[in-house]
Amino acid sequence: MTEHSLWRLSRALHRAINDRQFDALTELLDDDVDWAIYGPIDMFPFLGARLGKDAVLETIRQIADTVHIRRLDRETLMLDDGAAATMVRCAMTTQESDKPITARLAQFMHFRAGKLARLRILIDTFDLVEQTLGRPIDLPRIGSFA
Amino acid sequence: MTEHSLWRLSRALHRAINDRQFDALTELLDDDVDWAIYGPIDMFPFLGARLGKDAVLETIRQIADTVHIRRLDRETLMLDDGAAATMVRCAMTTQESDKPITARLAQFMHFRAGKLARLRILIDTFDLVEQTLGRPIDLPRIGSFA
Numbered sequence: 001m002t003e004h005s006l007w008r009l010s011r012a013l014h015r016a017i018n019d020r021q022f023d024a025l026t027e028l029l030d031d032d033v034d035w036a037i038y039g040p041i042d043m044f045p046f047l048g049a050r051l052g053k054d055a056v057l058e059t060i061r062q063i064a065d066t067v068h069i070r071r072l073d074r075e076t077l078m079l080d081d082g083a084a085a086t087m088v089r090c091a092m093t094t095q096e097s098d099k100p101i102t103a104r105l106a107q108f109m110h111f112r113a114g115k116l117a118r119l120r121i122l123i124d125t126f127d128l129v130e131q132t133l134g135r136p137i138d139l140p141r142i143g144s145f146a
Numbered sequence: 147m148t149e150h151s152l153w154r155l156s157r158a159l160h161r162a163i164n165d166r167q168f169d170a171l172t173e174l175l176d177d178d179v180d181w182a183i184y185g186p187i188d189m190f191p192f193l194g195a196r197l198g199k200d201a202v203l204e205t206i207r208q209i210a211d212t213v214h215i216r217r218l219d220r221e222t223l224m225l226d227d228g229a230a231a232t233m234v235r236c237a238m239t240t241q242e243s244d245k246p247i248t249a250r251l252a253q254f255m256h257f258r259a260g261k262l263a264r265l266r267i268l269i270d271t272f273d274l275v276e277q278t279l280g281r282p283i284d285l286p287r288i289g290s291f292a
Contacts, residue, residue: 038250038270043285066288076254076266078224078231085224085231087254087266104184106252106268108222108233120222120233122252124184125272132288139189142212142278 005111006084014072017064022057029053030115037121043129067092067101075104084109094132101131151257152230160218163210168203175199176261183267189275213238213247221250230255240278247277 005028012024035056039047046062069092076087084107091102103123110118130136151174158170181202185193192208215238222233230253237248249269256264276282 040272040285043288045287078226078229080224080226083224087268104268108231122233122250122268122270124268125270126186126275127271129272129285137283139186139275141191142189
């Protein structure tokens with residue numbers, strides 16, 4: 001039984017972000033990888049859409065410049081032939097000030113011949129922004145109920 | 147071939163939110179359903195964790211009081227025996243002012259005997275907050291690169 005591509009990719013991403021070792025990741029990205037992490041790109045320029053291996057590697061370098069991963073807890077996992085969906089809680093520290101930040105991410109991945117062909121990541125971005133700012137943002141209460 | 151529980155649940159949720167018809171949904175919730183939609187509960191009190199059918203039905207009533215669903219685009223889908231993961235783009239209008247709001251949601255569902263036993267939803271909440279406020283929130287730029 002062969003290992004699912006998700007696990008190889010997860011290890012490669014982890015090594016790229018934490019150890020700046022990009023060789024394994026380079027091997028596991030499809031040349032035309034279609035990549036998007038939804039979120040406020042004004043604050044986090046490494047979020048957003050990327051097309052192709054070079055653009056994705058550049059983004060991962062920027063992420064590596066910004067955070068260090070401390071811990072990953074996989075809360076939900078679905079695997080299929082050539083696809084994976086997972087929800088993870090990712091504890092990080094910022095490179096600049098060692099500030100702890102925890103984000104929950106939903107990841108949807110499609111693989112072609114064992115390489116990542118499509119990635120979509122959703123993040124609870126409001127929580128991420130507040131943690132990064134280090135203060136709450138004042139919000140009105142919405143809804144027609146008390 | 148029986149229909150996957152996801153489709154019955156999706157139709158029931160849609161009818162509950164848009165038409166306030168809760169019968170089908172009531173049938174499709176496990177008594178002990180474990181439910182969480184991550185997001186700023188100060189602004190949106192119907193987000194957050196709920197335990198049990200009654201608490202979930204009450205939350206769906208609050209959502210129905212707040213928004214109307216206009217359109218659902220399913221961008222990613224994975225189905226498994228008794229589980230589903232999907233990313234949808236949901237176009238809504240607010241009940242109060244008919245303001246259009248579009249949110250991308252990642253949904254992870256587990257079913258027990260055809261009923262929803264566990265649900266986790268992640269939303270690009272910063273985007274949702276900005277749309278609801280009707281104005282951008284000023285953010286600093288983060289990261290060690292130009």
